[in-house]
Amino acid sequence: MTTSSSPATAQGSGELMRIEGLQAGYGPVTVLWGVDLVVREGQITALIGSNGAGKSTLMRTISGLIPTRAGRLLWQGREIQHSTPAQVLGMGIAHVPEGRRLFSAMTVEDNLIMGAYLRSGNRAQLARDLERVYEIFPKLAERRTQAAGTMSGGEQQMCAIGRGLMSAPRLLMIDELSLGLSPLLVEQLVEALISLNREGLSILVVEQDVVAALEVSSQAFVMDMGRVVQHGPSDQLLADPAVRRAYLGALAD
Ligand SMILES: Nc1ncnc2c1ncn2[C@@H]1O[C@H](COP(=O)(O)OP(=O)(O)O)[C@@H](O)[C@H]1O
Ligand SMILES: [Mg+2]
Structure with missing residues (x-):
């Protein structure tokens, strides 16, 4: 009922x-x-x-x-x-899709920033959130200027999850x-x-x-x-x- x-x-x-x-x-x-x-x-x-x-x-x-x-x-x-x-x-509600769907020619950092596109353009907050993702996945910090598509599958999955986190989901x-x-x-x-x-x-x-x-x-x-x-x-x-x-x-x- x-x-x-x-x-x-x-x-x-x-x-x-x-x-x-x-x-x-x-x-x-x-x-x-x-x-x-x-x-x-x-x-x-x-x-x-x-x-x-x-x-x-x-x-x-x-x-x-x-x-x-x-x-x-x-x-x-x-x-x-x-x-x-x-x-x-x-x-x-953030969705990390099957196959990750990163923008492979874009850098790791730009992919992460894409995850925050709906949030207000507060640069300080964006920088804090990026640092937080880099704390969770230090590998991404090392590779922040690298094209996402050149990373291993696991690193790409970290990037996809990081992108999801950038929307500050519940x-x-x-x-x-x-x-x-x-x-x-x-x-x-x-x-x-x-x-x-x-x-x-x-x-x-x-x-x-x-x-x-x-x-x-x-x-x-x-x-x-x-x-x-x-x-x-x-x-x-x-x-x-x-x-x-x-x-x-x-x-x-
Ligand atoms: N884009 C699509 N167009 C038509 N059928 C689809 C599409 N994506 C999935 N399906 C069909 O929907 C069913 C469920 O698929 P999916 O949701 O991908 O299952 P799972 O993720 O559990 O493996 C399958 O029969 C699949 O062939
Ligand atoms: Mg599936």
Whole structure:
């Protein structure tokens, strides 16, 4: 049963974002068939599921890049399913897309500055925010004048996350955190995310490595064929025999 939830209620229950019956797709194709999901304030939430399940499509729909066909997207209790990408970013939802999508010919620093394009042109604040990103990812500081496209995949992922942080988000959505990256770099990225989360940033992460995703998150949602088919505390999912069979089969043997 749906009752209209006021922002106060949403805050009280620690809910940052609630998705109800969300449907979306591309042209004649429906991909999301009614997604239900909740992101709680201050948590790392994992989104897992096989290729083609609809994880990227869900993130694109949240970002306003794809129109919502049915259902609701509540941000701090407010309906935002018809917002534009710029409005969504302005509300505090940053999206680090699959494949990173940096401006490869531009410098690292200019890519980072692009992340702040919606914010007021206060140069001192911009400089402080840049320094903060360089503190989190010292590698980016070393390479600030280098063209982003010449860096390793891991460094590019740092730059994409840094660009997301430059919008001063409350929720950072990262699509495919570790895809194609070396284990050492993945470890550095995960550590950076954990420390950002400790400072209060909420994170929604799509991650192929299900064990890593469940270990780093508090809550997890499993998608299949455009729906959420299972969700719960990550430690419970990690221990769940059905989840282990479906997603960790190769590792369990
Ligand atoms: N731009 C697009 N146009 C048409 N279909 C797409 C597009 N992007 C993804 N799809 C389809 O949507 C489904 C879900 O894809 P996606 O959201 O990328 O899944 P995931 O991120 O979980 O791997 C797949 O069947 C895929 O082929
Ligand atoms: Mg994807």
